[in-house]
Amino acid sequence: MSQIPVRIGLLGCGNVGxxxxxxxxxxxxxxxxxxxxxxxxTAVAVRDLNRPRPDYVDRELLTDRPEDVVASSDVDIVVExxxxxxxxxELIEKALLSGKTVVTANKALLAVVGAELTQxxxxxxxxxxxxxxxxxxxxLIRSLRVSLAGERVRxxxxxxxxxxxxxxxxxxxxxxxxEDALALAMEAGYAEADPSADVxxxxxxxxxxxxxxxxxxxLVRFEDVYREGITxxxxxxxxxxxxxxxxxxxxxxxxxxxxxxDSSQKIAxxxxxxxxxxxxxxxxxxxxxNAVFVTGEAVxxxxxxxxxAGGLPTxxxxxxxxxxxxxxxxxxxxxxxxxxxxxxxxxxxEMENRFYIAVDVVDKPGVLAGVASLFGENNVxxxxxxxxxxxxxxxxxxxxxxxxxxxxxxxxEGIRSLDSVRRVAxxxxxxxxx
Amino acid sequence: MSQIPVRIGLLGCGNVGxxxxxxxxxxxxxxxxxxxxxxxxTAVAVRDLNRPRPDYVDRELLTDRPEDVVASSDVDIVVExxxxxxxxxELIEKALLSGKTVVTANKALLAVVGAELTQxxxxxxxxxxxxxxxxxxxxLIRSLRVSLAGERVRxxxxxxxxxxxxxxxxxxxxxxxxEDALALAMEAGYAEADPSADVxxxxxxxxxxxxxxxxxxxLVRFEDVYREGITxxxxxxxxxxxxxxxxxxxxxxxxxxxxxxDSSQKIAxxxxxxxxxxxxxxxxxxxxxNAVFVTGEAVxxxxxxxxxAGGLPTxxxxxxxxxxxxxxxxxxxxxxxxxxxxxxxxxxxEMENRFYIAVDVVDKPGVLAGVASLFGENNVxxxxxxxxxxxxxxxxxxxxxxxxxxxxxxxxEGIRSLDSVRRVAxxxxxxxxx
Numbered sequence: 036m037s038q039i040p041v042r043i044g045l046l047g048c049g050n051v052g053x054x055x056x057x058x059x060x061x062x063x064x065x066x067x068x069x070x071x072x073x074x075x076x077t078a079v080a081v082r083d084l085n086r087p088r089p090d091y092v093d094r095e096l097l098t099d100r101p102e103d104v105v106a107s108s109d110v111d112i113v114v115e116x117x118x119x120x121x122x123x124x125e126l127i128e129k130a131l132l133s134g135k136t137v138v139t140a141n142k143a144l145l146a147v148v149g150a151e152l153t154q155x156x157x158x159x160x161x162x163x164x165x166x167x168x169x170x171x172x173x174x175l176i177r178s179l180r181v182s183l184a185g186e187r188v189r190x191x192x193x194x195x196x197x198x199x200x201x202x203x204x205x206x207x208x209x210x211x212x213x214e215d216a217l218a219l220a221m222e223a224g225y226a227e228a229d230p231s232a233d234v235x236x237x238x239x240x241x242x243x244x245x246x247x248x249x250x251x252x253x254l255v256r257f258e259d260v261y262r263e264g265i266t267x268x269x270x271x272x273x274x275x276x277x278x279x280x281x282x283x284x285x286x287x288x289x290x291x292x293x294x295x296x297d298s299s300q301k302i303a304x305x306x307x308x309x310x311x312x313x314x315x316x317x318x319x320x321x322x323x324x325n326a327v328f329v330t331g332e333a334v335x336x337x338x339x340x341x342x343x344a345g346g347l348p349t350x351x352x353x354x355x356x357x358x359x360x361x362x363x364x365x366x367x368x369x370x371x372x373x374x375x376x377x378x379x380x381x382x383x384x385e386m387e388n389r390f391y392i393a394v395d396v397v398d399k400p401g402v403l404a405g406v407a408s409l410f411g412e413n414n415v416x417x418x419x420x421x422x423x424x425x426x427x428x429x430x431x432x433x434x435x436x437x438x439x440x441x442x443x444x445x446x447x448e449g450i451r452s453l454d455s456v457r458r459v460a461x462x463x464x465x466x467x468x469x
Numbered sequence: 470m471s472q473i474p475v476r477i478g479l480l481g482c483g484n485v486g487x488x489x490x491x492x493x494x495x496x497x498x499x500x501x502x503x504x505x506x507x508x509x510x511t512a513v514a515v516r517d518l519n520r521p522r523p524d525y526v527d528r529e530l531l532t533d534r535p536e537d538v539v540a541s542s543d544v545d546i547v548v549e550x551x552x553x554x555x556x557x558x559e560l561i562e563k564a565l566l567s568g569k570t571v572v573t574a575n576k577a578l579l580a581v582v583g584a585e586l587t588q589x590x591x592x593x594x595x596x597x598x599x600x601x602x603x604x605x606x607x608x609l610i611r612s613l614r615v616s617l618a619g620e621r622v623r624x625x626x627x628x629x630x631x632x633x634x635x636x637x638x639x640x641x642x643x644x645x646x647x648e649d650a651l652a653l654a655m656e657a658g659y660a661e662a663d664p665s666a667d668v669x670x671x672x673x674x675x676x677x678x679x680x681x682x683x684x685x686x687x688l689v690r691f692e693d694v695y696r697e698g699i700t701x702x703x704x705x706x707x708x709x710x711x712x713x714x715x716x717x718x719x720x721x722x723x724x725x726x727x728x729x730x731d732s733s734q735k736i737a738x739x740x741x742x743x744x745x746x747x748x749x750x751x752x753x754x755x756x757x758x759n760a761v762f763v764t765g766e767a768v769x770x771x772x773x774x775x776x777x778a779g780g781l782p783t784x785x786x787x788x789x790x791x792x793x794x795x796x797x798x799x800x801x802x803x804x805x806x807x808x809x810x811x812x813x814x815x816x817x818x819e820m821e822n823r824f825y826i827a828v829d830v831v832d833k834p835g836v837l838a839g840v841a842s843l844f845g846e847n848n849v850x851x852x853x854x855x856x857x858x859x860x861x862x863x864x865x866x867x868x869x870x871x872x873x874x875x876x877x878x879x880x881x882e883g884i885r886s887l888d889s890v891r892r893v894a895x896x897x898x899x900x901x902x903x
Contacts, residue, residue: 174616182608333785351767
């Protein structure tokens with residue numbers, strides 16, 4: 036095989052970028068023997084030239100002009116690990132337009148303008164790879180794009196945010212409050228100083244949009260994804276869930292809602308906390324691990340499990356893309372990058388779910404009947420109910436059968452308007468594993 | 470994209486072949502919209518032309534001359550799902566030599582002559598794909614070959630045989646004997662009339678050889694793989710394991726034994742029952758599911774889980790390969806098919822493990838001391854010990870610390886020679902998850 040090295044220009048040299056440089060240097064012989072490829076990094080764009088760097092970062096390659104890297108005639112593959120939307124978008128566009136292949140780990144960017152970037156890549160006959168954008172080191176995107184390209188995927192349900200899984204696992208396994216678990220996640224380096232993108236669900240939302248687009252072949256964008264975060268989950272919710280055989284997980288769920296044979300491809304994509312039966316593989320995912328469950332008509336149930344974040348696992352995914360990109364460049368071919376028509380999306384308000392609902396009430400005769408009758412009036416059937424004493428109050432906890440979201444909203448509105456009701460203290464959807 | 474359909478010649482039309490025909494027919498529009506490819510099946514080689522077939526099998530395509538299919542100028546991709554070693558090997562060789570791409574699900578063949586077939590494919594510039602040969606529908610081979618091509622894989626440990634996992638799960642979950650669990654597996658269609666290839670471990674052995682070759686880039690063949698089956702596992706072994714926090718699983722383990730930095734790549738590949746800590750993801754795999762745990766230096770821990778067998782999941786994996794093959798054919802490129810040098814293999818006799826050992830003895834004073842002293846004499850340190858009463862006998866159950874296999878063999882030999890010992894009733898290695 037040819038020994039002409041493939042030239043890499045790196046945008047960003049934080050955690051992921053530095054680990055990638057280390058792998059490319061330390062493992063260059065392994066990579067060559069396994070793939071026949073040699074790589075050379077010709078430029079590294081950073082914000083601050085003077086910041087201290089590990090020794091495997093060659094300071095001579097550093098530049099604070101990323102626009103030079105994407106335009107350079109000394110670069111074949113632009114690897115973008117700087118993050119952000121602007122100027123990252125413009126840099127990636129320029130890279131593609133000047134004939135570079137792009138490898139990016141930027142989920143937020145892809146979820147917003149992935150379609151535009153793909154279109155540019157198609158128009159110039161170049162590839163854009165993004166394995167590292169979803170579920171870190173887990174080879175999920177390539178599996179969906181290539182191995183399962185002919186599969187009729189019905190659903191993807193996954194834990195795609197390590198921070199929230201760490202927090203929920205700590206609440207469940209160590210009986211911590213949400214606040215204490217969040218503090219622990221920060222201490223352990225799993226949560227950022229401003230954790231809102233993780234705990235409010237926007238990180239998972241971007242990943243859900245990308246997964247749905249890849250799996251269903253229809254364009255789904257960030258703003259198309261319904262999302263609720265985990266900030267309202269309490270220890271009492273977790274306790275109740277555990278006693279009834281559930282774990283609470285923040286799931287990204289992408290699903291086709293048509294009946295088999297119906298070709299209209301109605302798609303729903305959402306991120307919200309979910310009660311997952313404790314014997315389901317997703318319930319067993321602990322710590323900051325990610326896991327994605329894929330259900331296909333032919334393949335049945337698949338699960339992919341691994342490290343969803345962290346410098347090294349993410350760099351490993353970027354490296355896989357870089358090697359694939361080099362193979363395509365060498366042979367002058369590209370991946371299948373089909374233009375995606377917008378998906379026919381179903382809003383969460385049109386869906387049906389099972390629900391866990393906790394209501395704190397004044398502890399007086401007749402209160403339960405008042406609350407329960409509201410479920411009946413809205414045609415919501417109750418699967419199980421439990422009353423817990425809490426000093427002067429009582430907590431009524433319901434799990435419903437399948438019910439339309441609209442009926443549940445009407446029920447909750449009615450419940451909130453009752454004098455005897457102090458608050459709706461818990462509201463979580465129940466994951467249906469079938 | 471071009472509309473010229475890619476022509477498929479099928480060798481074999483059993484369960485997998487028929488399901489593939491169904492997918493290619495029923496999902497042709499989906500496949501086209503997702504991949505840009507169209508497929509047409511031009512010939513189907515079967516043993517018996519008169520056997521009844523499902524209606525989606527076009528009888529006009531049937532032939533009982535597979536040698537015509539591999540030589541046909543009307544075939545681009547030969548899909549081999551007929552199984553067996555001969556004449557399958559010769560047919561695949563002829564297919565490659567006459568310029569066809571080959572997709573095969575034949576693990577037994579690949580484990581024995583995969584290197585020779587790869588060499589022929591390389592020499593003629595054609596691909597041979599085999600995703601379906603290991604772990605059925607799970608996209609494992611492509612993940613290892615492409616996504617993890619640059620990864621320093623340290624270990625693969627997996628449940629790659631669904632029949633034995635079904636039997637062991639039934640023994641553990643429903644307290645069945647081995648014989649009853651095997652009968653149940655036969656009834657459920659998970660075990661064949663002659664189950665020996667599954668229960669003796671040879672099916673897993675072939676898959677281990679393929680996985681090691683792909684993951685480590687060195688040739689490992691069927692006969693290089695140490696194997697023990699599950700036929701000697703008893704309910705008492707399972708009970709003890711459960712009480713001590715383990716599940717017993719038949720694991721295929723492929724690992725690099727060098728210290729990091731040592732480039733000699735000493736590899737050990739083995740299949741044997743293992744005590745797996747019950748909180749490890751592999752311990753939780755039930756029914757006939759497969760799961761493969763991959764540990765890489767950069768990516769950390771990954772697990773792939775899904776249906777390892779069955780017509781539809783296997784056909785799904787074959788379809789993924791067919792689509793990938795079509796992409797390569799269209800662009801005139803091939804996968805990286807590197808010639809593999811033979812691996813530097815370490816025999817199981819040179820390894821260290823932890824062991825579970827059960828010894829049935831006459832229930833008399835001094836017997837425990839006699840048995841225990843043999844461990845000491847052979848420098849095997851005991852981690853835990855339990856004595857169980859069984860009428861006139863007693864069972865001594867030991868779990869050792871890490872010890873060389875040679876020391877354990879010497880210990881067992883000594884134990885067997887004691888007058889007070891009736892039998893060594895259990896001997897299982899303990900899986901080290903770290």
